[in-house]
Amino acid sequence: MAKLIGLTGNEAIAYAVKQCNVDVVAAYPITPQTIMVEVLSEYVYNGEMDAEFICVESEHSAMSACIGASLAGARVFTATASQGLALMHEMLYIASGLRCPIVMGIANRALSAPINIHGDHSDMMGSRDCGWIQVYAENAQEAYDWTIQAFKIAEDPRVLLPVSVNIDGFILSHSMEGVEVLEDEEVAKFLPRRKPAISIDPDKPITIGALCLPDYYFEIKFQQVQALKESFNVIREVNREYETLSGRKYGFIETYAMDDAEAAIVCLGSTAGTAKAVARSLREEGKKVGVIKPWVYRPFPEEELIKAIGNAEALAVLDKACSFGAPFNALCSDVIATLYRYGKNVKVFNCVYGLGGRDITPNDLKLIFNDALEVAKTGIVREYVKYLGVRE
Amino acid sequence: MVRLQDLPVEELFTSGHRLCAGCGAGTIMRMTMKALRGPTVIVNATGCVEVATTIYPYTSWKVSWIHVAFENTAAVASGIEAAYKVLRRKGVWDKHVDVIAIAGDGGTFDIGIQALSGALERGHDFLYICYDNEAYMNTGIQRSGATPHGAATTTSPAGKKIPGKPEFKKDLIGICVAHGIEYAATASPAYWNDYITKVRKGLETNGPAVIHVFSPCPLGMRYDPSKSIEIARLAVQTRYWPVYEVERGKYKLNIKVPQPKPLVEFLKMQERFRHLFQPEFQHELETLQRWVDENWRRIATLCGETA
Numbered sequence: 001m002a003k004l005i006g007l008t009g010n011e012a013i014a015y016a017v018k019q020c021n022v023d024v025v026a027a028y029p030i031t032p033q034t035i036m037v038e039v040l041s042e043y044v045y046n047g048e049m050d051a052e053f054i055c056v057e058s059e060h061s062a063m064s065a066c067i068g069a070s071l072a073g074a075r076v077f078t079a080t081a082s083q084g085l086a087l088m089h090e091m092l093y094i095a096s097g098l099r100c101p102i103v104m105g106i107a108n109r110a111l112s113a114p115i116n117i118h119g120d121h122s123d124m125m126g127s128r129d130c131g132w133i134q135v136y137a138e139n140a141q142e143a144y145d146w147t148i149q150a151f152k153i154a155e156d157p158r159v160l161l162p163v164s165v166n167i168d169g170f171i172l173s174h175s176m177e178g179v180e181v182l183e184d185e186e187v188a189k190f191l192p193r194r195k196p197a198i199s200i201d202p203d204k205p206i207t208i209g210a211l212c213l214p215d216y217y218f219e220i221k222f223q224q225v226q227a228l229k230e231s232f233n234v235i236r237e238v239n240r241e242y243e244t245l246s247g248r249k250y251g252f253i254e255t256y257a258m259d260d261a262e263a264a265i266v267c268l269g270s271t272a273g274t275a276k277a278v279a280r281s282l283r284e285e286g287k288k289v290g291v292i293k294p295w296v297y298r299p300f301p302e303e304e305l306i307k308a309i310g311n312a313e314a315l316a317v318l319d320k321a322c323s324f325g326a327p328f329n330a331l332c333s334d335v336i337a338t339l340y341r342y343g344k345n346v347k348v349f350n351c352v353y354g355l356g357g358r359d360i361t362p363n364d365l366k367l368i369f370n371d372a373l374e375v376a377k378t379g380i381v382r383e384y385v386k387y388l389g390v391r392e
Numbered sequence: 393m394v395r396l397q398d399l400p401v402e403e404l405f406t407s408g409h410r411l412c413a414g415c416g417a418g419t420i421m422r423m424t425m426k427a428l429r430g431p432t433v434i435v436n437a438t439g440c441v442e443v444a445t446t447i448y449p450y451t452s453w454k455v456s457w458i459h460v461a462f463e464n465t466a467a468v469a470s471g472i473e474a475a476y477k478v479l480r481r482k483g484v485w486d487k488h489v490d491v492i493a494i495a496g497d498g499g500t501f502d503i504g505i506q507a508l509s510g511a512l513e514r515g516h517d518f519l520y521i522c523y524d525n526e527a528y529m530n531t532g533i534q535r536s537g538a539t540p541h542g543a544a545t546t547t548s549p550a551g552k553k554i555p556g557k558p559e560f561k562k563d564l565i566g567i568c569v570a571h572g573i574e575y576a577a578t579a580s581p582a583y584w585n586d587y588i589t590k591v592r593k594g595l596e597t598n599g600p601a602v603i604h605v606f607s608p609c610p611l612g613m614r615y616d617p618s619k620s621i622e623i624a625r626l627a628v629q630t631r632y633w634p635v636y637e638v639e640r641g642k643y644k645l646n647i648k649v650p651q652p653k654p655l656v657e658f659l660k661m662q663e664r665f666r667h668l669f670q671p672e673f674q675h676e677l678e679t680l681q682r683w684v685d686e687n688w689r690r691i692a693t694l695c696g697e698t699a
Contacts, residue, residue, distance in 0.1 A: 023475060023478045023479060023482070024471060024474050024475050024478060026470070026471060026474070050478065050481065050482060051478060052474035052475070052477055052478040054470055054471065054474050054514065055514065056467060056470070056510055056514075057506060057507070057509065057510030057513070058506060058507075058510070060463070060464060060467070060507075061464060061467035061470070061506070061507050061510055062467075064460060064461070064464035064467035064468045064470075064471065064507065065467045065468065065470045065471030065474070066471060067460050067468060067471065068435065068458070068460070068467070068468035068469065068470065068471025068472040068475065069471035069472065069474055069475035070471075070475075071458060071472070072433075072471070072472045072475035072476055072479070073475065073479060073484070073485075074474075074475035074478065074479060076471075076475075090461060091460075091461065091464070094460055094461060098460070193484065200433050200456040200457075200458055200472070201456065202431035202432055202433055202455065202456045202489055203431060204456075205453065205454055205455050205456045205457075206456050206457075207446050207451035207453055207456075207457045207458075208456075208457070208458045208459070209446075209458050209459035209460055210446035210447065210448040210449075210451060210459070211442070211443050211446055211447050211448060211459075212448045213447065213448070216448050216449070
């Protein structure tokens, strides 16, 4: 019998980590992620979880310790947000470059300056090219489910890459929802002890992190490109296996009412929940709108996106982060690049929204849907990048 | 104190690496490996030793060795130590693993001091060795927090107005001891048995241990590569580099220098100090001698010796 318990997004990830038999957690507190590490500390200090909790002195050291522990063969978790992720930036590339299957929970938050503790995607988007697999959850249930799957994906010898599970700061990190959790034994069976393909086993001496000059560096980076490509198959397999276990179906993209949609919103994370509700009410008015929510942002699921778009003629792509000076913002750039690659002529406009945690309301989304329908009808995009609700 | 016949013949740090001729750090690494007592993992910060010993696909290390970055050696070592601890507890791993973090002075005094402080405070069981060649030699001789007063580097040049580095060297061991760690020591490769004994002692310490070893650098200190050990000895004989250890807060002077040689004997062999011998900067020589005298008095007093 599935157990339904009340958990915040932070708690849901921590609960999953406990069930995943994680060996080492190295983390540093930062709002709005802090509760994740507090809950994990409680598990360890109460003997509910047999792990070493390293209370490091910075996020940079958190990721550094995770890399060391991961290369020693341990299953490793950390969590952060915002400035913490920015401070880790250097180590993110090393974690993926040294092929460490670390899993990290991120309660996405705006980046300074000005300082702001609320949710947007600036942190992860600022590090989106770091070679990590990046997943965005819409609610606490998804955060729980993806965390368990993340370890299995990361540790697969065909992948060996770190994975970040992103939840919207405060909106998900601090909101309590009913989460259906698996039994400990079920998770243990789904995710057996990690068998490291490479480790710094002192009995089999190895040099890891050598200096690679122009004669080898490129090939090693190319292996990461291939591993991310290979991860498509692994993610698919893991999603299928998890569905058998939990009854919950995951993939690269979730679609809502896309079958005959003329216009759609593409967005990440919790905003998709609101967008679905708005789409439902617009459908009742006879407006053919739908929602496309990528779960997996890296590797970017191009094929699945094209399939999801179907016959829609206009897309409003929502970005909760700014790519300053760029023609489009992060998610929108990827969507447009995908359309170009597949030769698909769909009109696209980009909405930057919610920076620094500013609310996005059902009414905002209704207006965006209507704009998108107008673009679908006329074929004319009046404004390619909008900054939703900003006071000029 | 370890004797020559006690040392293993096996070389776990092999020849063929690309360190400069006369590099003190290479000698120190070889000596370090002679002190191992079992399964060991080396964590190496970015720096001379790292770039010159592991140029892919080659390696000089016959033990497991890992390099992650410059400023985080102690943090990486923390993760490795914690991993083996929990894997042993869970029955996945069956033996003790010694973890040795190795970093230069830049990676220790400057960019790595936060990670080192954190790891010492948390009490991880590891040995941290700082080989101190007193500047960023790997990037072409820039001043660090370990560069002595007056030394010329490319970022503290012997200018017409400012004759080399105006600031003085940080007290690394003082900083480490302030964390309440069980073992901290200084050493010089000229006194190989003292150094190797200390490495073993550091490994045997339960918890963090730190060794700060003088690493002569022909390129950056600018002297004849054949003189490295001589310089390392003079550093001690002039009282420039007091060799002492701190065990559970108790200081002990390991090499007594009852009749110190004048500091200028150490300085004049190195071109990084050459400008100080010009008449207008003579007073800097006195400043340096005074610093050495005061530092020695401070250490000797802590060691319960009369200076």
